[in-house]
Amino acid sequence: MLLLHLKFLNKIVLKQIFTSIKLLSCKGKKFYHLIHQLTGYYPSDAHLYRLAFMHKSLMYKGHNGSEINNERLEYLGDAILGAIVAHELFVRYPDKNEGELTKIRSRIVNRINMNQQALRMGLGELVQTQPQTDVAQTHIPGDALEALIGAVYLDKGYKAVTRFIVDRLMNNLDDSESPIQNDTNYKSVLIEWGQKNRCEVHFVTEEYPNKPEGQNSFIAMVYVNNELAGKGFGGSKKEAQQNGACEALSMLVGVEV
Known part of the structure; x- marks a missing residue:
């Protein structure tokens, strides 16, 4: 039993030595540093x-x-x-x-x-x-x-x-x-989230019907895996999409933005 134990310890020591030799090789040393x-x-x-x-x-x-x-x-x-x-x-x-x-x-x-x-x-x-x-x-x-x-x-x-x-x-x-100073591009963040989590994200943006004078002109519907995840309004398509993505992020990942 003692002999087997010593053989096991020798294997461990030899493995550590072998690993050290590999590390000291040119390629290994470069990666190490x-x-x-x-x-x-x-x-x-x-x-x-x-x-x-x-x-x-x-x-x-x-x-x-x-x-x-x-x-x-x-x-x-x-x-x-x-x-x-x-x-x-x-x-x-x-x-x-x-x-x-x-x-x-x-x-x-x-x-x-x-x-x-x-x-x-x-x-x-x-x-x-x-x-x-x-x-x-x-x-x-x-x-x-x-x-x-x-x-x-x-x-x-x-x-x-x-x-x-x-x-x-x-x-x-x-x-x-600085994350405190900068506003996030919520649409890009949402798309990145979708890519990482293998979810399809798409936007449907159109003019807001029967809008009051001077009010928001566009509405953006945000769909994740074909389910409505957020809705945004804005004076431009871009603004509406950003607001829609902001709402979707809050709903999906619990991020208050």
Whole structure:
């Protein structure tokens, strides 16, 4: 029994040594330092970070037939991101009510901002897809950023991922990009939400019938999976669609905008 136990320990030690050798290879060392540059931490489990950049289009399969991609890490990172941003805003703005805090949080974690932050960090060049696509025009970079958050959490823990999110995502915003100062393009946010959640979003906009003089000229009906999710009025088609998307977001995800 003791001999078997020693053999098991030797296997673990050899595996750790082998992993270290791979890390010290030219390619592994470069990736090791790249993760440190992105997150501020050297990875203990480099596999998690490599997985964070593997898009589902690669169609990789594990030994047990399960898919190998970043979707599970993205799911985890999305939840961690929302919780940490909510807590940080709660501490930073003691004078703001629940609705105001929710509005600010939604502007930080929405797909548009996450994509912008991911591209700024250079994640667009790290994501692996098949076939190779211009990921800058998709939500893929933002998804990879959420997966990266999940990887940092699993590898380094809650305190480390909190520091990463606050330092690299929240404190990194310029004044011109402040979620408190800027209004969100609600239509774009809703469309991004639909893409991520595999929901069809479409707008039906027409002139508002029998409108009083000087009142709103257009009405926009917002449909999600062919069900009415919001309605907006405005002096232009664009304004009506924005107001309709705003109402739809409030109904669908509980975001007060």
